[in-house]
Amino acid sequence: MKQLSPAARARYFRRQLVDRVMSGLCMLAAVIGLILLGLILWMLFSNGIGGLSLSVFTNSMAQPGAGGGLANAIVGSLIQVGLGAMIGAPLGMMVGIYLSEVGKESRFASVVRFVNDILLSAPSVLIGLFVYQIAVAPMGGFSGLAGALSLALIAMPIVARTTEDILRLVPQAYRDGAVALGSRENEVVRKVVVPAAFSGILTGVMLAVARIAGETAPLLFTSLGNTNWSTDLTQPMASLPIAIYRYAGSPYGEWVSLAWTGAMLITVGVLVLNILSRFSHAAVAGRMKG
């Protein structure tokens, strides 16, 4: 090989240096970022684990010193998230099926897809304000139902998006095969396409549930929160995020500790749902690609 001239060697050295330095900075950024995020999780667990006891799950919220727990908030969250998913998920699935199987690249479908993407990241506080105006104010009071409705509006676009994405992975050969057997459009979709992707669609629902389980802002305007045990959907209903919000801002150490515990519980739940959906999604996508 020819000897490089000194100028060329210097240039080569400089280019290598830039590459090393920039790569190093990126790695540093990654390390800092991940440490920071790790720190937050560690703080969450170290502060939350101490308050964890059976009474958290068995007792309702109570005055400081009365040995209160978060039972009513946990149940309230389960009810509202469950109901929200039951309303939002089917609607979202239908939107996703529409986009992937019927609307495709038509103009209306493009608009729906665009608007859905906007709703997907719209500020959730505004969803809360919106539901307050259309449901809480006219009906004359905060209610668990209104809370579930606001969560449904947040879940819908998530499910719509994931459903469309997974249905697009379904091989065209399945549709062709069903059509060639004389299946009608609705049969092709209901009996072949959707069943083939169903576990993938459920993955999207799980992600949506994970997302709405941690939503706090919309509930401030809809179900308000409740310190007492209540499963009445027409009355204000407690929820874990709201309980955390109220307790974290309180001057009582016991309440603050409960807030950490609650935050830890939600985070664990959300992370578990995410991990499960990730596994399931990988399995489904792998199967589709054969």
Place this chain on the structure above:
Amino acid sequence: MTTPVAHRPLTAGRRLHIGDTAFRISLFAAGAVVIVVLLSILTIMFVGGKQAFDTFGLGFISGTEWNPVTQIYGALPAITGTLLTAVLALLIAWPIGFGIAFFLTETCPERLRGPLGVAVELLAAVPSIVYGMWGFFVLAPFMAEYVQPWLTATFLWIPPIPDTFYWFTAPPIGVGLITASLVLAIMILPFIAATTRDVLQSTPQLLKDGAYAMGATRWEALTGVVIPAVRGSLFGAVFLGLGRALGETMAVVFVIGNAIRMPDSLMAPSATIASVVANSFPEAEPGTLDLAVLLALGFILFVVSFGVLAIARVLLRQERMS
């Protein structure tokens, strides 16, 4: 051996089959719901906030005073706080997020790539209230104790705008604009890192190989080939992050200080539209100007977010097409 072939006549069903028609109509209706929801939000916010717009006119947006007692409401402090925190958060989060993304796609050891990528995505799913709590209990005291005094001392040389803006000179109370920006930055960091990584990964390996074949270093391949190829999507990811930061409530409300006045420094307690809406809502009775003002604020936030997110989607979609 053969089955008797007995088929219905070819004209047995018509093009407008009832099952298919009902199927299409119901799906079309679901699609329409999406659009109806968006339009309803816009309409409800606007109609509900009309009283505020009527009372203050354009002055609502430019007004700097916010006084529930005298019923004088100006949105500028909240708008300023929203934009400042969001932009600052982005300025902090983007370089780090991009670094993480580059690290994950290029320099990270193969074995760590998967787990670290998943970790980043999982962190993007942590509820924002957790970030808010951490900011309130951990970051704010730390800022007051160490960071803010240091910032004040270090940046004393920046000339202040007298009576208006004093940059980093302010009492170190922990909560305020800069703390809120930091919490927001940390919250959107995994999100930006994950989106940027997806964008970087979408570049065809062929393109990079072409650059490597010409003797380019990894960094040169990135700046010379990859970034030009996906510039639009990269900006799209930034705007998506901005959209998140603008409308975030729970990560901000704990650490912003909730002072609805024009900030006179980067460390001053302030407020964002989302934090004002969440904080002032309990005192706002239906039918009052107080509630109309919040709905008007909501309308402004929605329009701004809509714009930012629309830009993000257009930028992200461009490359998906080509």
Place this chain on the structure above:
Amino acid sequence: MSVMTQKASDTTGAAAPVVRETARQTRGAPLGAPAVTPTAPIAATIRISVQDINAFYGEKQALFGVNLEVPDNAITAFIGASGCGKSTLLRCLNRMNDTIPGARVEGRILMDGADINAADIDPVQVRTRIGMVFQKPNPFPISIYENIAFGARTHKLAATKAELDDIVERSLRRAALWDEVKDRLGKPGLGLSGGQQQRLVIARALAVSPAVILMDEPCSALDPIATAHIEALLEDLRKHTCIVIVTHSMAQAARVSQITAFFHMGELIESGPTDQIFTMPKVDQTQNYITGRFG
């Protein structure tokens, strides 16, 4: 359901088969294909009549004025280079092109005298009578049994579980797959080998008792042994059905078909008895293609 009681417009077996040719010993084997002596004679009954078909995908015209008659109880092979329109015509025959956005078909395709492109025709009924097998085996991601039962359920061909079981078994037997899968009917269809999967989807098509089966390069994804299985099956099936097969392999066309149609650039260049096409084609283009001097 009254499905079984309705008058069949099918004429299989009704018309007396007219023997057009009995032996094909005159056929040469230009590609080294083994000469097969067909056991069943070709019926003169014309099952499908293609009349002046033009097909378009958006702006692009894929077929130019194609006329062709497809006889019953015979295998008709479509041959020609990639993009010559042979698959397009195949997809016209069962109106699969309806599912492609921007696809348009002009002209008449008569099946047993009825124009399947007419406005009052339900494409679903057309496809019910004309089965299709695709290039790559495409079993649904459900069990072997459910794959076969799919069409029967869709068209409510069985009133009882026993009837359905019967349809499944008969279809699998006709597709020469029964012995291989009878002990694992509940297992996923995708777990079978490629050749078995292709026979599975043939059985799935047979379960609806189609009068015609269209095959779009059914062996192109299979190894020689699996291909031989399918070809043997085709010879058996044609006794009761009309089969149209698109193939890239001239050897396969020569082996299995009685009628061959050669396409080039969207036009039907020549069609006729397979041995005539392969030994003394009337058109030079055909001659060039089958002898490999094409292009």
